[in-house]
Amino acid sequence: MPSKDEIFAGVKDALVEALAVDEDEVTSEATLEGDLGAESIDLLDIVYRLEKAFDIKIERGELIPEEIVNDTTGKFVIDGKLTADGITEVRKRIPYADLTAFEKNPLVQNLATVLTVKDMCYLVEQKLGA
Amino acid sequence: MHWYWIDKFTVFESKNRAEAVKAVTLAEDHLHDHFPFAPMMPASLIIEGIAQTAGLLLYEAKGYKEKVVLAKIPKFTFHKTEVRAGDMLTYKAKLESVHDAGGVASVQVCRGEELLGEGELMFAHLGQAFAGQSLFADGDMLDMMRTFRVFDVGTNADGTKMPDPAFPA
Numbered sequence: 001m002p003s004k005d006e007i008f009a010g011v012k013d014a015l016v017e018a019l020a021v022d023e024d025e026v027t028s029e030a031t032l033e034g035d036l037g038a039e040s041i042d043l044l045d046i047v048y049r050l051e052k053a054f055d056i057k058i059e060r061g062e063l064i065p066e067e068i069v070n071d072t073t074g075k076f077v078i079d080g081k082l083t084a085d086g087i088t089e090v091r092k093r094i095p096y097a098d099l100t101a102f103e104k105n106p107l108v109q110n111l112a113t114v115l116t117v118k119d120m121c122y123l124v125e126q127k128l129g130a
Numbered sequence: 131m132h133w134y135w136i137d138k139f140t141v142f143e144s145k146n147r148a149e150a151v152k153a154v155t156l157a158e159d160h161l162h163d164h165f166p167f168a169p170m171m172p173a174s175l176i177i178e179g180i181a182q183t184a185g186l187l188l189y190e191a192k193g194y195k196e197k198v199v200l201a202k203i204p205k206f207t208f209h210k211t212e213v214r215a216g217d218m219l220t221y222k223a224k225l226e227s228v229h230d231a232g233g234v235a236s237v238q239v240c241r242g243e244e245l246l247g248e249g250e251l252m253f254a255h256l257g258q259a260f261a262g263q264s265l266f267a268d269g270d271m272l273d274m275m276r277t278f279r280v281f282d283v284g285t286n287a288d289g290t291k292m293p294d295p296a297f298p299a
Contacts, residue, residue: 017204018204041202044201044232045202045204048227051227060230060231
């Protein structure tokens with residue numbers, strides 16, 4: 001299994017290619033959307049490059065749990081915001097993400113903004129260790 | 131005018147790769163605006179042809195169930211862009227990744243043995259990318275495949291002939 005440094009280097013390469021950002025912009029704490037300018041469609045590109053670089057498979061919902069954020073029953077989402085149940089469920093699905101700031105105003109559309117480079121490294125580590 | 135930027139498929143291997151040809155002719159009006167007295171195939175329309183080649187390959191790979199749109203061109207390099215009437219282009223696409231949300235293909239455009247351009251194209255499935263909005267009708271993509279004669283050359287992964295889904299074997 002690659003070291004943490006090797007994983008970070010691979011993640012950095014994937015993000016530089018997918019987002020056309022400079023290497024020095026890809027720090028551990030950088031957020032994909034806010035700092036690196038990723039749009040929703042870029043997530044698919046990032047997944048593709050991570051899969052190729054590390055020979056892993058990242059399933060739909062492992063970055064953004066779509067079945068939770070697209071809920072229309074009122075259990076997980078009400079008025080565009082995640083409910084307490086919704087936040088609990090999202091924590092289970094993407095345990096690596098720090099939702100502290102998001103929880104203060106849990107607008108569904110902002111969920112993707114919490115993802116960081118560090119989260120991508122954690123996801124890859126989990127996949128390689130599984 | 132029909133938005134057809136390839137003439138026919140010559141290879142269509144299910145879930146794997148495809149090749150299509152495009153004959154560039156002076157009968158195409160757009161050439162005469164690009165440029166008057168020096169007609170050349172616009173590079174953007176070459177990309178469109180490659181996207182149709184790769185996009186229909188992805189459409190078949192997902193069982194004809196997902197409408198496919200070109201979402202992003204992560205990288206593409208043209209080595210030459212001077213394509214003129216009389217040229218025969220070959221668009222080559224290989225599926226690199228297929229996901230529920232879309233897919234990625236590596237692609238090339240050649241003129242005979244000459245490599246004119248290469249890169250990667252990323253596609254999204256319309257239902258997820260556009261919240262169910264219908265940009266084109268059910269059946270449109272399958273009609274394109276028939277027009278491009280996919281089922282004349284298409285093969286399944288095991289090498290057997292790919293049937294038109296309207297007329298399964």
